[in-house]
Amino acid sequence: MVKYPFLPHARKYIADLGIVLDDLGELGTIIDRAKVRIAATFEFLAHVQNQAPYKRVEIEIASFPVAILVVTGVKDRLLTERYALSEARKTYNYLLEEKQEVILEIAKSFGWDISLSKDEPFPMKMHFVNYLNNTSRGRLVHSPEWKLVNRHVRNGQVYVTRKEACRLLQEEVRKYIEDKTREKISKIPPNIQEITEEIKGEFKKRKPHLTEFDQKVQAKESEYPPCIMNFLDRTSKGQHLSQTERFTLVTYLLNQGISVDRVVNLFSNIPDFREDKTRYQVEHLAGQRGSGIPYKTYNCSTLQTHGVCANPKDPICRSIKNPLTYHLRRKPSKKN
Numbered sequence: 208m209v210k211y212p213f214l215p216h217a218r219k220y221i222a223d224l225g226i227v228l229d230d231l232g233e234l235g236t237i238i239d240r241a242k243v244r245i246a247a248t249f250e251f252l253a254h255v256q257n258q259a260p261y262k263r264v265e266i267e268i269a270s271f272p273v274a275i276l277v278v279t280g281v282k283d284r285l286l287t288e289r290y291a292l293s294e295a296r297k298t299y300n301y302l303l304e305e306k307q308e309v310i311l312e313i314a315k316s317f318g319w320d321i322s323l324s325k326d327e328p329f330p331m332k333m334h335f336v337n338y339l340n341n342t343s344r345g346r347l348v349h350s351p352e353w354k355l356v357n358r359h360v361r362n363g364q365v366y367v368t369r370k371e372a373c374r375l376l377q378e379e380v381r382k383y384i385e386d387k388t389r390e391k392i393s394k395i396p397p398n399i400q401e402i403t404e405e406i407k408g409e410f411k412k413r414k415p416h417l418t419e420f421d422q423k424v425q426a427k428e429s430e431y432p433p434c435i436m437n438f439l440d441r442t443s444k445g446q447h448l449s450q451t452e453r454f455t456l457v458t459y460l461l462n463q464g465i466s467v468d469r470v471v472n473l474f475s476n477i478p479d480f481r482e483d484k485t486r487y488q489v490e491h492l493a494g495q496r497g498s499g500i501p502y503k504t505y506n507c508s509t510l511q512t513h514g515v516c517a518n519p520k521d522p523i524c525r526s527i528k529n530p531l532t533y534h535l536r537r538k539p540s541k542k543n
């Protein structure tokens with residue numbers, strides 16, 4: 208229930224605790240935990256989703272509906288989407304560790320027609336309607352591998368790997384949370400309203416930066432920030448890069464739309480280069496392995512702490528929080 212607080216028995220558990228909306232305002236610890244859940248969505252490090260659950264289970268479970276209540280009260284589409292995605296990714300990471308039976312049970316709680324299959328390499332099969340409901344919007348809609356024509360389908364059942372089932376459930380949870388935040392609430396208790404205002408204010412401050420960060424305008428190489436130019440230059444000369452520098456360079460380039468192949472090739476001058484190992488790591492950071500979530504580049508403050516920021520005095524650098532937004536603040540040059 209801590210991991211999957213949206214399940215019917217978690218909802219029943221909360222109901223049995225006897226918490227009613229008017230009481231929630233009294234329960235400071237639950238509200239504080241709900242705030243942490245929401246505040247985590249403001250961060251760039253979307254891959255750091257596994258904040259340790261609060262040690263008292265009833266607090267952790269109850270903080271989920273309270274967080275939804277607060278997000279509903281803020282009434283900001285961007286916050287809703289970020290929060291739903293953050294919780295859904297957490298679910299995905301938990302699901303990856305589960306036995307198949309648990310994955311099936313959770314899927315069935317959403318009404319999926321899903322069962323085990325004997326067809327290798329697909330241990331599960333699901334009704335095509337459940338499949339389409341979770342691939343026809345969001346990030347999966349543009350990926351050819353999720354298109355129904357590219358799938359193994361028999362008797363109306365789509366065959367999926369265990370990891371694919373988890374990824375589809377991530378979409379289901381995201382939709383569930385977004386739908387919940389659209390429900391009408393008759394009244395928000397005063398203390399919850401206070402937190403709602405606080406979150407609204409904090410989010411408003413960060414929103415322009417977050418919106419900018421979400422833009423898909425890709426940088427040309429001449430627009431890369433000083434730190435990335437430095438890492439690129441040293442890589443092309445075959446010089447050593449620390450782990451932080453490599454991580455930053457690779458995640459930056461991937462987020463700018465550079466292909467895995469090109470990123471792998473960049474490292475071919477490094478004396479200890481091994482293509483298979485490098486490719487594995489780059490694919491992992493691109494979200495093609497492991498969690499399935501592309502990694503974001505470290506924030507400038509983190510790079511400064513590690514002593515790898517190249518030029519914090521650069522006027523653009525002084526105004527940004529993450530190298531990925533550097534090119535968006537540059538004035539277009541006359542040549543362009």
Ligand code: SF4
Binds near residue numbers: 432507511
């Ligand atoms: S401030 Fe940020 S973008 Fe600029 S050089 Fe330092 S780490 Fe890179």
